[in-house]
Amino acid sequence: MEVIGIVSPKGGVGKTTIASNLAIALKNYFGQDVLVVDANLHTANLALYLGMYDLPISFNDILKTKINVSKAIYTHESGIHILPATLGIEEDEHLISASLFRKVISEVGVDYDYIIIDAVAGLSSEVKAAISVCDKIFVVVTPDIPTVYTSKKAIHLADSLNVISEVIVNKKTKNLHELKLHQISDILRSEVVASFNFDIKTVESVAKRVPAIYHSVYFREKIAFLAANIAGIPIKKSKIPFINQLRKIKPQSKKSHQYAHTSITRQFKKDSYPSLRKDKLY
Ligand SMILES: Nc1ncnc2c1ncn2[C@@H]1O[C@H](COP(=O)(O)OP(=O)(O)OP(=O)(O)O)[C@@H](O)[C@H]1O
Ligand SMILES: [Mg+2]
Secondary structure (H helix, E strand, C coil), X not given: CEEEXXXXXCCCCCHHHHHHHHHHHHHHHHCCCEEEEECCCCCCCHHHHCCCCCCCCCHHHHHHXXXXXXXXXXXXXXXXXXXXXXXXXXXXXXXXXXXXXXXXXXXXXXXXXXXXXXXXCCCCHHHHHHHXXXXXXXXXXXXXXXXXXXXXXXHHHHHHCCCEEEEEEEEECCCCCCCCHHHHHXXXXXXXXXXXXXXXXXXXXXXXXXXXXXXXXXXXXXHHHHHHHHHCCCCCCCCCCHHHHHCCCXXXXXXXXXXXXXXXXXXXXXXXXXXXXXXXXX
Protein backbone atom coordinates (compact mmCIF):
# COMPACT_ATOMS: atom_id res chain seq x y z
CA MET A 1 0.00 0.00 0.00
CA GLU A 2 1.26 3.43 -0.95
CA VAL A 3 0.06 6.74 0.48
CA ILE A 4 0.11 9.63 -2.00
CA GLY A 5 -0.61 13.22 -0.99
CA ILE A 6 -1.91 15.80 -3.45
CA VAL A 7 -0.62 19.04 -2.05
CA SER A 8 -0.30 22.74 -2.85
CA PRO A 9 0.25 25.87 -0.80
CA LYS A 10 -2.13 27.59 -3.24
CA GLY A 11 -5.87 27.08 -3.52
CA GLY A 12 -7.73 26.26 -6.71
CA VAL A 13 -4.78 24.76 -8.61
CA GLY A 14 -6.54 21.43 -9.22
CA LYS A 15 -5.69 19.19 -6.23
CA THR A 16 -9.17 17.75 -5.82
CA THR A 17 -9.66 17.34 -9.57
CA ILE A 18 -6.42 15.38 -9.81
CA ALA A 19 -6.92 13.37 -6.60
CA SER A 20 -10.42 12.18 -7.52
CA ASN A 21 -9.75 11.40 -11.16
CA LEU A 22 -6.38 9.78 -10.52
CA ALA A 23 -8.14 7.44 -8.10
CA ILE A 24 -10.76 6.54 -10.71
CA ALA A 25 -8.08 5.95 -13.35
CA LEU A 26 -6.07 3.69 -11.03
CA LYS A 27 -9.17 1.66 -10.22
CA ASN A 28 -10.92 1.52 -13.57
CA TYR A 29 -7.93 1.06 -15.86
CA PHE A 30 -5.50 -0.79 -13.63
CA GLY A 31 -7.71 -2.55 -11.08
CA GLN A 32 -6.03 -0.88 -8.11
CA ASP A 33 -8.00 -0.56 -4.88
CA VAL A 34 -7.98 3.10 -3.93
CA LEU A 35 -9.24 5.17 -1.00
CA VAL A 36 -9.38 8.94 -1.46
CA VAL A 37 -9.33 10.92 1.77
CA ASP A 38 -10.70 14.46 1.93
CA ALA A 39 -8.31 16.18 4.31
CA ASN A 40 -10.13 19.47 3.83
CA LEU A 41 -12.31 19.42 6.95
CA HIS A 42 -13.65 22.95 6.76
CA THR A 43 -14.05 23.63 3.05
CA ALA A 44 -14.48 20.10 1.77
CA ASN A 45 -15.43 19.41 -1.82
CA LEU A 46 -14.07 16.01 -2.82
CA ALA A 47 -17.53 14.41 -2.46
CA LEU A 48 -19.04 17.14 -4.63
CA TYR A 49 -16.56 16.42 -7.41
CA LEU A 50 -17.69 12.80 -7.27
CA GLY A 51 -21.39 13.68 -7.21
CA MET A 52 -21.87 12.32 -3.69
CA TYR A 53 -24.00 14.54 -1.50
CA ASP A 54 -25.85 12.82 1.33
CA LEU A 55 -23.12 11.04 3.16
CA PRO A 56 -24.22 10.82 6.78
CA ILE A 57 -20.90 10.15 8.51
CA SER A 58 -17.75 12.04 7.58
CA PHE A 59 -14.08 12.32 8.49
CA ASN A 60 -15.14 15.18 10.80
CA ASP A 61 -17.30 12.75 12.78
CA ILE A 62 -14.42 10.32 13.10
CA LEU A 63 -12.43 13.13 14.64
CA LYS A 64 -15.15 14.12 17.08
CA THR A 65 -16.58 10.78 18.15
CA LYS A 66 -13.66 8.38 17.75
CA ILE A 67 -15.87 5.93 15.87
CA ASN A 68 -14.24 3.43 13.55
CA VAL A 69 -12.89 5.03 10.37
CA SER A 70 -14.56 2.42 8.22
CA LYS A 71 -17.98 3.83 9.20
CA ALA A 72 -17.23 6.93 7.12
CA ILE A 73 -15.98 5.17 3.99
CA TYR A 74 -18.25 5.01 0.95
CA THR A 75 -18.05 3.36 -2.42
CA HIS A 76 -18.29 5.59 -5.47
CA GLU A 77 -19.92 4.29 -8.61
CA SER A 78 -16.50 3.94 -10.22
CA GLY A 79 -15.46 1.48 -7.50
CA ILE A 80 -13.12 3.80 -5.64
CA HIS A 81 -13.69 4.38 -1.95
CA ILE A 82 -13.94 7.80 -0.40
CA LEU A 83 -13.51 9.11 3.13
CA PRO A 84 -15.33 12.45 2.80
CA ALA A 85 -15.16 15.52 4.98
CA THR A 86 -18.46 17.18 5.77
CA LEU A 87 -20.05 19.49 3.21
CA GLY A 88 -21.92 21.19 6.07
CA ILE A 89 -20.71 24.07 8.16
CA GLU A 90 -18.27 22.98 10.82
CA GLU A 91 -18.23 25.04 13.95
CA ASP A 92 -15.74 23.01 15.90
CA GLU A 93 -12.14 23.82 15.31
CA HIS A 94 -10.96 20.24 15.12
CA LEU A 95 -7.70 19.72 13.34
CA ILE A 96 -6.47 16.59 11.65
CA SER A 97 -3.29 15.35 13.26
CA ALA A 98 -0.64 12.97 12.02
CA SER A 99 -1.91 10.44 14.56
CA LEU A 100 -5.40 10.62 13.04
CA PHE A 101 -4.00 9.96 9.59
CA ARG A 102 -2.05 7.04 11.06
CA LYS A 103 -5.25 5.74 12.63
CA VAL A 104 -6.96 5.80 9.22
CA ILE A 105 -4.06 4.00 7.62
CA SER A 106 -3.76 1.40 10.35
CA GLU A 107 -7.50 0.69 10.45
CA VAL A 108 -8.21 0.42 6.73
CA GLY A 109 -4.90 0.67 4.86
CA VAL A 110 -4.59 -3.07 4.40
CA ASP A 111 -7.64 -2.99 2.08
CA TYR A 112 -5.99 -0.69 -0.44
CA ASP A 113 -3.24 -0.53 -2.99
CA TYR A 114 -3.27 3.28 -2.76
CA ILE A 115 -4.54 5.87 -0.31
CA ILE A 116 -4.71 9.30 -1.93
CA ILE A 117 -4.92 12.28 0.43
CA ASP A 118 -6.55 15.38 -1.05
CA ALA A 119 -4.87 18.02 1.11
CA VAL A 120 -6.23 21.38 2.11
CA ALA A 121 -4.49 24.36 0.47
CA GLY A 122 -1.66 25.91 2.44
CA LEU A 123 1.14 24.63 4.61
CA SER A 124 -0.64 24.44 7.93
CA SER A 125 0.07 21.89 10.63
CA GLU A 126 -2.73 19.81 9.08
CA VAL A 127 -0.92 19.72 5.76
CA LYS A 128 2.30 18.86 7.55
CA ALA A 129 0.47 16.02 9.31
CA ALA A 130 -0.85 14.75 5.97
CA ILE A 131 2.56 14.91 4.29
CA SER A 132 4.19 13.12 7.21
CA VAL A 133 2.17 9.94 6.55
CA CYS A 134 2.73 9.97 2.78
CA ASP A 135 5.20 7.86 0.85
CA LYS A 136 5.14 10.49 -1.84
CA ILE A 137 3.46 13.82 -2.56
CA PHE A 138 2.52 15.43 -5.82
CA VAL A 139 2.81 19.18 -5.56
CA VAL A 140 0.30 20.67 -7.98
CA VAL A 141 1.32 23.99 -9.50
CA THR A 142 -0.09 26.31 -12.10
CA PRO A 143 2.65 27.71 -14.35
CA ASP A 144 2.88 31.18 -12.84
CA ILE A 145 5.70 32.64 -10.81
CA PRO A 146 3.88 33.19 -7.48
CA THR A 147 2.47 29.66 -7.40
CA VAL A 148 5.69 27.97 -8.41
CA TYR A 149 7.85 29.92 -5.96
CA THR A 150 5.38 29.36 -3.12
CA SER A 151 5.34 25.67 -3.94
CA LYS A 152 9.03 25.45 -3.09
CA LYS A 153 7.93 25.54 0.52
CA ALA A 154 5.84 22.39 0.09
CA ILE A 155 8.83 20.61 -1.39
CA HIS A 156 11.07 21.77 1.46
CA LEU A 157 8.48 20.60 3.96
CA ALA A 158 8.33 17.18 2.30
CA ASP A 159 12.14 17.04 2.25
CA SER A 160 12.27 17.82 5.96
CA LEU A 161 9.89 14.92 6.57
CA ASN A 162 11.86 12.59 4.26
CA VAL A 163 8.94 12.31 1.88
CA ILE A 164 9.50 12.19 -1.89
CA SER A 165 7.94 15.04 -3.82
CA GLU A 166 7.19 15.30 -7.50
CA VAL A 167 5.49 18.06 -9.43
CA ILE A 168 2.31 18.15 -11.51
CA VAL A 169 1.76 21.25 -13.63
CA ASN A 170 -1.89 22.07 -14.21
CA LYS A 171 -3.86 24.56 -16.32
CA LYS A 172 -1.13 25.28 -18.86
CA THR A 173 -2.14 27.66 -21.62
CA LYS A 174 -0.35 29.02 -24.65
CA ASN A 175 0.34 32.27 -22.83
CA LEU A 176 3.95 33.26 -23.56
CA HIS A 177 4.40 34.65 -20.06
CA GLU A 178 3.83 31.30 -18.45
CA LEU A 179 6.73 29.35 -17.04
CA LYS A 180 7.83 26.41 -19.17
CA LEU A 181 7.99 22.92 -17.72
CA HIS A 182 11.78 22.87 -17.64
CA GLN A 183 11.83 26.22 -15.83
CA ILE A 184 9.38 24.92 -13.23
CA SER A 185 11.47 21.81 -12.78
CA ASP A 186 14.61 23.94 -12.36
CA ILE A 187 13.02 26.32 -9.86
CA LEU A 188 11.58 23.50 -7.81
CA ARG A 189 14.53 21.14 -8.31
CA SER A 190 12.00 18.42 -8.73
CA GLU A 191 10.76 16.31 -11.60
CA VAL A 192 7.59 17.36 -13.41
CA VAL A 193 5.83 14.00 -13.74
CA ALA A 194 2.70 15.22 -15.50
CA SER A 195 1.26 18.35 -17.03
CA PHE A 196 -2.29 19.23 -17.97
CA ASN A 197 -3.40 22.02 -20.27
CA PHE A 198 -6.17 24.33 -19.25
CA ASP A 199 -9.12 22.28 -20.43
CA ILE A 200 -12.57 23.78 -20.72
CA LYS A 201 -14.18 20.33 -20.59
CA THR A 202 -12.64 19.85 -17.16
CA VAL A 203 -14.26 23.06 -15.98
CA GLU A 204 -17.52 21.96 -17.57
CA SER A 205 -17.39 18.61 -15.80
CA VAL A 206 -17.80 20.31 -12.41
CA ALA A 207 -20.96 22.07 -13.60
CA LYS A 208 -22.23 18.78 -14.99
CA ARG A 209 -21.36 17.05 -11.73
CA VAL A 210 -19.35 14.35 -13.43
CA PRO A 211 -15.68 13.59 -12.70
CA ALA A 212 -13.58 15.06 -15.53
CA ILE A 213 -12.30 11.63 -16.54
CA TYR A 214 -15.78 10.81 -17.87
CA HIS A 215 -16.36 14.13 -19.58
CA SER A 216 -13.07 15.21 -21.14
CA VAL A 217 -11.25 12.93 -23.56
CA TYR A 218 -8.14 15.09 -23.12
CA PHE A 219 -8.17 14.88 -19.33
CA ARG A 220 -8.97 11.15 -19.41
CA GLU A 221 -5.94 10.34 -21.51
CA LYS A 222 -3.60 12.50 -19.42
CA ILE A 223 -4.77 11.22 -16.05
CA ALA A 224 -4.70 7.60 -17.28
CA PHE A 225 -1.10 8.15 -18.36
CA LEU A 226 -0.21 9.43 -14.89
CA ALA A 227 -2.04 6.48 -13.30
CA ALA A 228 -0.09 4.07 -15.52
CA ASN A 229 3.17 5.64 -14.35
CA ILE A 230 2.16 5.37 -10.72
CA ALA A 231 1.00 1.76 -11.07
CA GLY A 232 4.21 0.89 -12.94
CA ILE A 233 2.37 -0.20 -16.08
CA PRO A 234 4.73 -0.09 -19.06
CA ILE A 235 3.48 2.15 -21.86
CA LYS A 236 4.39 0.73 -25.24
CA LYS A 237 5.21 2.96 -28.18
CA SER A 238 2.45 2.26 -30.64
CA LYS A 239 0.39 3.84 -33.37
CA ILE A 240 -2.65 2.89 -31.34
CA PRO A 241 -3.54 5.80 -29.06
CA PHE A 242 -2.65 5.09 -25.43
CA ILE A 243 -6.26 5.33 -24.30
CA ASN A 244 -7.28 2.61 -26.76
CA GLN A 245 -4.47 0.35 -25.60
CA LEU A 246 -5.80 0.61 -22.07
CA ARG A 247 -8.98 -1.29 -22.75
CA LYS A 248 -6.87 -4.39 -23.32
CA ILE A 249 -5.08 -4.13 -19.99
CA LYS A 250 -6.31 -6.53 -17.38
CA PRO A 251 -6.71 -5.48 -13.73
CA GLN A 252 -3.41 -5.73 -11.90
CA SER A 253 -4.74 -6.05 -8.38
CA LYS A 254 -4.07 -9.21 -6.49
CA LYS A 255 -7.24 -8.93 -4.47
CA SER A 256 -10.68 -9.99 -5.58
CA HIS A 257 -12.88 -7.01 -6.26
CA GLN A 258 -16.25 -6.24 -4.91
CA TYR A 259 -17.12 -4.73 -8.27
CA ALA A 260 -16.09 -6.16 -11.61
CA HIS A 261 -13.54 -4.35 -13.70
CA THR A 262 -15.03 -2.56 -16.68
CA SER A 263 -13.48 0.08 -18.84
CA ILE A 264 -14.47 3.61 -17.95
CA THR A 265 -16.06 4.20 -21.33
CA ARG A 266 -18.38 1.26 -21.06
CA GLN A 267 -19.16 1.75 -17.42
CA PHE A 268 -20.20 5.35 -17.70
CA LYS A 269 -23.73 5.97 -18.88
CA LYS A 270 -24.27 9.68 -19.03
CA ASP A 271 -27.97 9.57 -18.24
CA SER A 272 -27.60 7.40 -15.21
CA TYR A 273 -24.79 9.44 -13.65
CA PRO A 274 -24.51 10.36 -10.84
CA SER A 275 -26.43 7.54 -9.27
CA LEU A 276 -24.76 6.63 -6.06
CA ARG A 277 -24.36 3.36 -4.37
CA LYS A 278 -25.99 4.50 -1.19
CA ASP A 279 -24.94 1.40 0.71
CA LYS A 280 -21.95 1.79 2.95
CA LEU A 281 -19.02 -0.38 2.35
CA TYR A 282 -18.65 -1.78 5.82
N1 LIG B 1 -6.67 21.19 -16.25
C1 LIG B 1 -7.68 22.02 -15.90
N2 LIG B 1 -8.20 22.87 -16.82
C2 LIG B 1 -9.19 23.73 -16.48
N3 LIG B 1 -9.76 23.80 -15.26
C3 LIG B 1 -9.28 22.97 -14.32
C4 LIG B 1 -8.22 22.04 -14.58
N4 LIG B 1 -7.98 21.35 -13.42
C5 LIG B 1 -8.85 21.84 -12.51
N5 LIG B 1 -9.62 22.81 -13.04
C6 LIG B 1 -10.69 23.59 -12.40
O1 LIG B 1 -10.10 24.43 -11.42
C7 LIG B 1 -11.04 24.63 -10.36
C8 LIG B 1 -10.34 24.29 -9.05
O2 LIG B 1 -10.01 22.91 -9.08
P1 LIG B 1 -9.87 22.09 -7.72
O3 LIG B 1 -11.05 22.30 -6.85
O4 LIG B 1 -9.53 20.70 -8.11
O5 LIG B 1 -8.63 22.83 -7.08
P2 LIG B 1 -8.06 22.62 -5.59
O6 LIG B 1 -6.61 22.86 -5.67
O7 LIG B 1 -8.52 21.34 -5.04
O8 LIG B 1 -8.78 23.81 -4.85
P3 LIG B 1 -8.84 24.03 -3.25
O9 LIG B 1 -7.50 24.55 -2.87
O10 LIG B 1 -9.92 25.04 -3.08
O11 LIG B 1 -9.13 22.73 -2.61
C9 LIG B 1 -12.24 23.76 -10.67
O12 LIG B 1 -13.22 24.54 -11.29
C10 LIG B 1 -11.69 22.74 -11.67
O13 LIG B 1 -12.68 22.27 -12.56
MG1 LIG C 1 -9.55 20.89 -3.26
